Amino acid sequence: MSFPYLTVTFALPAAGAIVTAAVPAARRTAAKWTALLFSLATLVMVAIVVVRFDPGGGQFQLAESHAWIKDFGVSYDLGVDGIGVALLALTALLIPFVILAGWHDADPLEGPRPNRRWRPTQGFFALILSVEAMVLLSFEATDIFLFYLLFEAMLIPMYFLIGGFGDRAHAGGDEAAATQRSYAAVKFLLYNLVGGLIMLAAVIGVYVVAGTFSLTDIAHMRAAGDLSMSTSTGRWLFLGFFFAFAVKAPLWPVHTWLPNAMGESTAPVAVLLTAVVDKVGTFAMLRYCLQLFPEASKWATPVILVLALISIIYGALVAVGQRDIKRLIAYASVSHFGFIIMGIFAMTSQGQSGATLYMVNHGLSTAALMLLAGFLISRRGSRLISDFGGVQKVAPVLAGTFLISGLATLSLPGLSPFVSEFLVLVGTFSRYPVIGIIATIGIVLAALYVLVLYQRTMTGPVKATVQGMSDLKVREVVVVAPLIALLIFLGVYPKPLTDIVNPAVHQTMSQVDRTDPHPQLEASR
Numbered sequence: 270m271s272f273p274y275l276t277v278t279f280a281l282p283a284a285g286a287i288v289t290a291a292v293p294a295a296r297r298t299a300a301k302w303t304a305l306l307f308s309l310a311t312l313v314m315v316a317i318v319v320v321r322f323d324p325g326g327g328q329f330q331l332a333e334s335h336a337w338i339k340d341f342g343v344s345y346d347l348g349v350d351g352i353g354v355a356l357l358a359l360t361a362l363l364i365p366f367v368i369l370a371g372w373h374d375a376d377p378l379e380g381p382r383p384n385r386r387w388r389p390t391q392g393f394f395a396l397i398l399s400v401e402a403m404v405l406l407s408f409e410a411t412d413i414f415l416f417y418l419l420f421e422a423m424l425i426p427m428y429f430l431i432g433g434f435g436d437r438a439h440a441g442g443d444e445a446a447a448t449q450r451s452y453a454a455v456k457f458l459l460y461n462l463v464g465g466l467i468m469l470a471a472v473i474g475v476y477v478v479a480g481t482f483s484l485t486d487i488a489h490m491r492a493a494g495d496l497s498m499s500t501s502t503g504r505w506l507f508l509g510f511f512f513a514f515a516v517k518a519p520l521w522p523v524h525t526w527l528p529n530a531m532g533e534s535t536a537p538v539a540v541l542l543t544a545v546v547d548k549v550g551t552f553a554m555l556r557y558c559l560q561l562f563p564e565a566s567k568w569a570t571p572v573i574l575v576l577a578l579i580s581i582i583y584g585a586l587v588a589v590g591q592r593d594i595k596r597l598i599a600y601a602s603v604s605h606f607g608f609i610i611m612g613i614f615a616m617t618s619q620g621q622s623g624a625t626l627y628m629v630n631h632g633l634s635t636a637a638l639m640l641l642a643g644f645l646i647s648r649r650g651s652r653l654i655s656d657f658g659g660v661q662k663v664a665p666v667l668a669g670t671f672l673i674s675g676l677a678t679l680s681l682p683g684l685s686p687f688v689s690e691f692l693v694l695v696g697t698f699s700r701y702p703v704i705g706i707i708a709t710i711g712i713v714l715a716a717l718y719v720l721v722l723y724q725r726t727m728t729g730p731v732k733a734t735v736q737g738m739s740d741l742k743v744r745e746v747v748v749v750a751p752l753i754a755l756l757i758f759l760g761v762y763p764k765p766l767t768d769i770v771n772p773a774v775h776q777t778m779s780q781v782d783r784t785d786p787h788p789q790l791e792a793s794r
Contacts, residue, residue, distance in 0.1 A: 274318050274331050275347040275409045278357065281311040282364070283402040290395035297390040301372060304394035308365045311401065315361035322354050324772045329411055329485060337415075342481050346412040351773030352625050353408045355766060356552055359632045360408070360545050364401045368394060370640045370748045371537035375434055393434055396426040400541060407549050413557070414482040417472050420513070420549065421465045427546060428458045430538045431530050453526075453533035460526040464516035471509025475561065478502060487561060488780065500564060507565030511558050511573075517550030520610055521580040524603050531599035532652070536643020539595060543602045543639075544632035551609050551628055555621065555777060559613070563781040566614070573614045574697075574704050580607030582707075585714035589721070593652045594642045597722060598635065601678060604711055605631050611708060612693035616783040620696025621774045626766055627689035630759065634677035634686050637752040641671045644745050645726070648738045654722065659731030664740040668727045670749050675723055677756045679715040685759035699786050 285307025292300040322330055329348025337345045349357065375393035403423040410416040432454030435447070472482075478498050479487050490496040498506075516523045527547075531539040559566045584604030591597035605627070612624030644667060645660070646652050661668035677684040680691075690712070698705030741749065759766060778784070 271331075273333055274314070274321065275333055275349065275406075278311060278314045278318060278361070279402050279406040279409070281307055281314055281402075282398040282405065285311070286395040286398035286402065289398060290391050292391050294389075294391065297376065300391040300394055301368070304398055305365060305368050307398060308361075308368055308401065311405075312361040312365060315357050315405075318349065319354055319358055319769075322349065322351070322769070324351055324769050328773070328776050332411075337412075341414075342476065342483075343414045344412050344483060345415060346483055346485070347406075347409040348411045348485070349409055350556075350776070351769040351771070352552065352555055352777075353773075355625060355629050355770055356408050356548055357405060359548070359629045360401060360404050363540065363544055363632060363636055364397065366636065366640070366748045366752065367397060367537040367541055369744060370540070370643065371397075371535060372744060374535045374537060393430070396430050397537075397541060399426045400430070400546065404545055404549060408552060411484045412482050413472055413475060413484060413561075416553070416557070417465075417468060420468070420517075420553070421462075423546060423549070424458055424461050424465070427542065428454050430541070431457055431534050434535055434538060435533050449529075450533045453529035456526045457530045460516050460523065464513035464523070467509050468513035471506045471513075474502070474506045474509070478506075484556070484560065503562050504565040504568060507558060507562035507569065510561070511554065511569065514550040514553045514558065515576075515610075517553075518547060518606050518610060519550070519603065520576055520606065521583055521603065522576075524580065524584075524606075527603060528596045528599040531602075531639075532593060532596045536595070536639050536646070539599075539643075540636045540639050543599070544636045547602075547606070548628050548632065551606065551613065551624070554610065554613050555625070559777055559781050566781060567616065567783070570614045570616060574611060574701060577607045577611035577614070578704055578708055580604060581611070581711040582607075582714070585711045585718065588718040589714060591718075592654055594646065594654055594722070594726070595639070595652055597654075597718060598639050598642060598678075601715065601718065602631070602635060604715065605635075605678075608690060608693050608708070608711070611697055611704070615693070615697040615700055616778070616781065617696035617700055617786070618771070618774055618778055619692045619699070621777060622767065622770055623689050623692025623694075623696055625770045625774065626763065627686070627693060629766060630677075630685040630689045630756075633752055633755050633759075634674060634684075637674035637749060637756065638671070638678055640748055640752075641667065641674055644741065645671070649735060654725050657726035657732065657735060658729045659727070660735055660738060661727040662731050663735060663738050666741045666746070670741070670753055671727065672723055673753055673756070674749075675719040677760075679719045680712065683760050684756050685763065686756075687760060688763045 289300050289304045328350050332348040335345040337343045375390040400423055403419045407416055407419040432450050435450035519527050581604050584600045588597050588600035609624045609627045612620040677686050680686040694705050
């Protein structure tokens, strides 16, 4: 029996969550180091998976299969393709930085500030590790029912992270902060639970039609012509899956929970939400919507592309008008998820490769920008853009890294998100030129909201309230520097990612029975 690499990647953070939660209450520092060490061990294990993965091999590698609930055809089936491997690497890489960035976010607070309250440190870091465990396993699951359980279960720790460990920079004091946190957490939970319940009906429908929850078995049945699913049934089931994934992603108009959740969360929890958890939604569109329902995916493409286009423009426009730094980044993420979904449903290899790279690169750029915003906000005690000014004169390292992260967010050439956005636009334009052209407006608006944010917070006269602001500390530099380095490295040399992702994209394209459109004009000889 081969070594269960994928199970271990899940088991390490799950065990870490249990051990961290069991650390005695008085030993907060020990709990932090326990969580960090387990996250680093998980990163090492995922690195081994990446090394052992063969991009030219079968679709699902390092597979594991064990009977679970035999009477209902549910199995513990795992396997990874190139897309899953890329997202495993992103998740395992970000979690140690999330833990380091939130090192003091759950410490008991002392002092005269009215919103200071005790927070259970052990619970905070245990919840982060539990989210990591479920997200990693969701990228590995090839049993639809197992994926559904993980898809729903990860909502529970995220609910407590949002509602129980909110932003300390809330202007309204303890009572107002608690109310806003509660509202954001409940809204997050309700939106995603509704999507999950609709998906559950579709999951049951798939079992009724196919007699199995195994993604690979259903693919083999379709290839052999043994899958009896009418066109209307396939379309209804597709809509059930897609709605749940659109809420998780999030896609306009079911996106409204995200700005509240990110705004009221600590910066590390906001990163965990948008850079890690939300990627499960876009990943699932590629793995489940397209592979289970190829005909329905093509049928729904025009409407989905329009919704993605609205997300791109709407998210960017609202970001331009934001006064709250974290809500600005949240609406920017809505715009970026629009690009990802547009690339997926452009049904071209360039679009889907770009969408997968965008998931990774958006995770890196948003993590860097949000964590730096968190460091900035914690120093000033305010999230309002108007409360800052001239920061680059008193904290040049913070300002410089903030600028690079912001430029990555607007997809500046030379930084990794540019490659993703370029591929998405090229892939979309080759099949849907009007959609591709209109989507470029989002690039212009991104430059506007990022540069205005930087200009208002970092340049100009030094405001009296930021004169004593300290620059990045060693721990904070350790968090940000690797993310900045990856943004630059993958912007100059994206080949390591594309080599892993492209074969999986071509496999998905073949299952949807789509080929890239040929150029309308041949090059002259």
